Amino acid sequence: MRAEDRSGWLLSAPYAAFLLVFAAYPVCFALALVFMHWDLVRAPSFAGFDNVRLLATDTRFWRAVLNTFVFLGIHLPLQIATALTLALALNRPLVFRAFWRAAFFLPVVISGAVVAILWNALYATDVGLINGLLARAGVAPVPWLTDPSLAMPAIAVMVTWKNVGFYVVIYLAGLQYIPRSCQEAIAVEGASAWQRLRHLTLPLLLPQTILVVTLSTINGFQLFIEPYVMTGGGPLRRTFSIVLYMYTNAFSYQKMGYAATIGVALALIIGLVVAIQRRVIGKAEVQ
Amino acid sequence: MRLFVRAALYLGLTLAAITFIYPFLWMLSSSLKPPFEFGTLALIPGSITLDNYRIMWSRAPFGRALANSVLVAGTITAAVLVLSSMTAYAMARLRFPGRRALNAATLAVLLVPGQLTLIPLYTLIVQLGWIDTYAALIVPYLCNATAILMLRQFFLQIPQSLIDSARMDGMGELRILFTIFWPLARPPLAIVAIFTFMGSWNEVLWPLLVVRDQQTMTLPQLLTVFALGGGAGTLGVSLAASMVLVVPVVVAYMFLQRYFIESMAGAGVKG
Numbered sequence: 001m002r003a004e005d006r007s008g009w010l011l012s013a014p015y016a017a018f019l020l021v022f023a024a025y026p027v028c029f030a031l032a033l034v035f036m037h038w039d040l041v042r043a044p045s046f047a048g049f050d051n052v053r054l055l056a057t058d059t060r061f062w063r064a065v066l067n068t069f070v071f072l073g074i075h076l077p078l079q080i081a082t083a084l085t086l087a088l089a090l091n092r093p094l095v096f097r098a099f100w101r102a103a104f105f106l107p108v109v110i111s112g113a114v115v116a117i118l119w120n121a122l123y124a125t126d127v128g129l130i131n132g133l134l135a136r137a138g139v140a141p142v143p144w145l146t147d148p149s150l151a152m153p154a155i156a157v158m159v160t161w162k163n164v165g166f167y168v169v170i171y172l173a174g175l176q177y178i179p180r181s182c183q184e185a186i187a188v189e190g191a192s193a194w195q196r197l198r199h200l201t202l203p204l205l206l207p208q209t210i211l212v213v214t215l216s217t218i219n220g221f222q223l224f225i226e227p228y229v230m231t232g233g234g235p236l237r238r239t240f241s242i243v244l245y246m247y248t249n250a251f252s253y254q255k256m257g258y259a260a261t262i263g264v265a266l267a268l269i270i271g272l273v274v275a276i277q278r279r280v281i282g283k284a285e286v287q
Numbered sequence: 288m289r290l291f292v293r294a295a296l297y298l299g300l301t302l303a304a305i306t307f308i309y310p311f312l313w314m315l316s317s318s319l320k321p322p323f324e325f326g327t328l329a330l331i332p333g334s335i336t337l338d339n340y341r342i343m344w345s346r347a348p349f350g351r352a353l354a355n356s357v358l359v360a361g362t363i364t365a366a367v368l369v370l371s372s373m374t375a376y377a378m379a380r381l382r383f384p385g386r387r388a389l390n391a392a393t394l395a396v397l398l399v400p401g402q403l404t405l406i407p408l409y410t411l412i413v414q415l416g417w418i419d420t421y422a423a424l425i426v427p428y429l430c431n432a433t434a435i436l437m438l439r440q441f442f443l444q445i446p447q448s449l450i451d452s453a454r455m456d457g458m459g460e461l462r463i464l465f466t467i468f469w470p471l472a473r474p475p476l477a478i479v480a481i482f483t484f485m486g487s488w489n490e491v492l493w494p495l496l497v498v499r500d501q502q503t504m505t506l507p508q509l510l511t512v513f514a515l516g517g518g519a520g521t522l523g524v525s526l527a528a529s530m531v532l533v534v535p536v537v538v539a540y541m542f543l544q545r546y547f548i549e550s551m552a553g554a555g556v557k558g
Contacts, residue, residue, distance in 0.1 A: 007460040008383025015374040016389065018430040023396050026404035026411065033407060040413055089300055102544040103304040106311070109540050109547055111489035113507040114529045117514050118314050121522045127326035129313055136328075161306070169552040215555065222402065225491050229511055243402060243492070250406050251496060260406040267403040 033260035040254055051261040061262065064242045065269065067152060071241075072220045074156035079216050080209060082164050087171030088201075101172075105165030112162070116229035119158045120145070123230075148236045155226050155239060163219065167212045174208035175201075210281055214274050221270050242266050311533070318527040325523055339527035342520070343513070348501055349531055352509040356532075359424045359505055360487040366429045367483045368476060374430070375438035376464045380450060396432040409496050423497040424505065428487060433554055434479040441475040442468060477546055482554035485547075488536065506532045 034051055038044035055061055086104055090097060107115060122129045123144040131141045144154040178201060186200055202209075223241040227233050233240035242262065250259035312330060318339050320332040327333075343349060377383070378390055408427055417423040445468060453463045469476065494508035501509065510532055514525040540547050 002383075004381050005383040008377045008381040008386065011373045011377035011381070011460060011464075012385075012389055014370050015430050015435070016385075018370075019392055019396065021411075022408065022427050022430075023392075023399070023404070026407035027399060029407040029410070030403050033410075038410070040410065086303060089296060089303075092296065094296075094300075098545070100300050100304060101548065102540075103307050105544070105548050106307050106537075106540070108551060109485060109536055110311075111491065111507045111532055111536075113489075113491045113511045114532050117510070117525050117529050118310055120514075121314070121317065121526060122310060124522065127522065129310070129328065132326065132328045165307070165548075166552055166555060169548055218400070221400075225511070228495075229515060246402065246406070247492070247496070250409060256406060256410055263402045263404075263406050267400045270400055 030260050030264055033257050034264055036257040038256040040256060044257075047257055051258050054258060055261050055265055060237065060240070061242075061245060061265075063237055064240045064245045067238060067240055068221055068223065068242055070152050071156050071159075071223060072217060074153050075160055075220055076213060076216060078156065078160045079164065079167060080212055082160060083167035083171055083212060084205075086164065086168045087175060088197075090168065090172060091175045101165075101168070104168050107162045108165045110162075112225040113229060115158070115162050116226050120230050123154055123158075145231055146235055148238045151231055151235055151239045155223075155230065159220075159223070159226060163216065167216070170211055171205065171208050174205045178204050206281070210278060213277050213281065217274055217277060218270055221266060221273075242269075311537070314526050314529065314533075317523055318530050320523060322521055322523060325521070339521075339523045340530075343524050343528045343531075346524075347509055347513045347528075348504075349506070349509065349528060351502060352504050352506045353531060355421075355504065356488060356506040359421065360484050362421075362425050363428045363487045364480050364484045366425075367431045367434050368480060370430050371434040371479065372438050372442075372464060372469070372472070372476070373461075375435050375442050376460070376468060378435070379439045379442035380445075380447075381460070393432045393435055397436075405492075405496070412497050417497070419498055419500040419503050421503065424494060424503075427493070428483075431479075431483060434483065437479060437553070438472065438475055441472055445471060478550040478553060481543070481546055481550035485536070485551060486554075 035047055035049070036044045037047045037050070090100055094100065121127075123131075125131060125141050125143045125146065128144075130144070134140075134142065143150065145151050182200065183196060186196055191199070222243055224243040224247065227239040227241050227244050228247075231239045233244055243266070246259050246262040246266070249255045249262060316330050316332055317325060319335050319337070320327070321334060321336045321338065324333055374389075378386060378393075412418060412423045412427075415422075417426075449467055450463055453467055458466075489507060490505075491507040491511055494505050495511070498504050498508060501512075504512065510525075510528050513528055
């Protein structure tokens with residue numbers, strides 16, 4: 001055996017073993033679990049299509065899917081708009097640019113659990129900071145997290161706040177590739193600031209926008225700790241997320257087969273939604 | 288006009304920065320306020336009290352959780368640095384049968400959403416009898432595909448002549464990796480270390496599944512359980528508990544913010 005072969009295998013053996021046990025096996029077993037009933041106590045039994053049938057008709061699951069789309073419907077436009085605005089502002093010659101960028105990025109480094117607990121306090125109806133500020137402006141207290149139609153939007157705003165710094169960095173990286181001379185050239189042609197943004201900057205930032213949409217969609221489908229801490233999925237299950245439902249099925253109901261089925265369905269939904277988004281945005285570019 | 292635009296720009300940036308920083312200052316100040324003062328907007332408490340901290344410390348094992356978090360995140364980070372650079376070195380600089388397959392598998396792993404494998408991993412941990420152990424928190428995170436690809440990319444750029452002359456001197460591959468590659472690869476290693484440590488430090492869904500015993504909980508999990516289970520009693524106590532998790536991160540972030548931003552943004556884009 002060649003010495004290089006042996007060193008190559010030895011060096012990568014731990015990783016190869018890890019891949020088999022913690023990546024390949026779980027993926028295969030997830031697919032197997034779809035066809036099983038298993039409560040982790042008794043031996044698993046064959047379930048046929050029971051789990052799939054249950055999923056198709058489970059209003060609580062589809063409620064969670066709908067909730068996620070409500071979340072994304074608010075979160076995506078808001079995330080793009082705020083990230084783009086802040087990135088455009090930071091892209092100008094500035095004093096203390098590093099400070100501004102670091103300030104916007106701060107919530108990204110903080111644990112989601114802490115952010116959820118903090119915003120629980122900010123949103124609190126009676127003693128919260130937000131209602132306190134509103135009271136100064138003469139607005140009556142708003143029940144942010146207990147009103148069924150407000151709870152999910154409130155969470156969407158919070159998640160936007162937490163992640164925006166991350167997407168600002170992505171947009172800033174894209175803006176650095178747009179040469180200043182390009183901007184100046186079309187300014188000389190008489191293009192207004194708005195026209196420059198609309199016809200030069202935005203189209204050139206399309207790759208970043210696709211990335212922002214994809215990453216925040218994937219992130220949105222992973223929504224868990226925010227409803228878990230802030231609302232428990234309520235009021236009226238309006239903030240119940242798919243991952244929270246999966247967790248509940250596994251942890252509280254001991255239904256491993258059904259929980260894994262939700263996981264597989266979630267992976268498929270994410271793949272489908274991201275593929276559709278890319279198509280739509282790609283078409284918009286051609287037009 | 289120019290001056291007006293610049294003034295508006297700085298005003299806007301200041302307002303935005305306040306939106307991101309003020310809630311954390313409010314959290315600090317609220318954690319120091321006595322309960323009757325909690326609803327007030329004042330950033331400086333009328334009377335400062337450490338009661339919230341005393342209550343939180345006495346009601347749940349936060350000291351232990353802090354130690355657990357350091358142990359878990361530290362072990363994972365060290366393991367990821369060593370194992371990922373070994374794999375990345377083999378993939379970048381050694382020719383051996385199976386290298387291509389390993390590369391393809393690593394790229395494929397990045398495409399698998401975590402939700403798909405969450406439940407099967409959980410059942411695996413149950414079957415291994417690892418519930419309520421550190422192994423459950425650490426072992427599934429020992430290798431990291433993003434880290435491997437990042438380091439591989441860097442290792443590809445190191446000149447072959449360095450390896451050749453080291454081999455001529457009789458050095459083995461592991462010594463070449465740790466005495467020649469590692470000193471050259473400090474920036475990417477720092478990036479990997481930060482995002483691995485932060486990912487583990489902030490993780491809460493996985494611990495919630497595999498740990499039920501308070502003595503084994505990491506900080507974010509104990510904090511979540513504590514705040515939800517009513518152990519905290521008041522929001523002030525919850526916020527005091529949150530401070531234990533936030534302060535080390537914010538202090539590190541203040542000194543290393545450039546590395547944090549580069550690391551966490553880079554890992555998110557690739558992973």
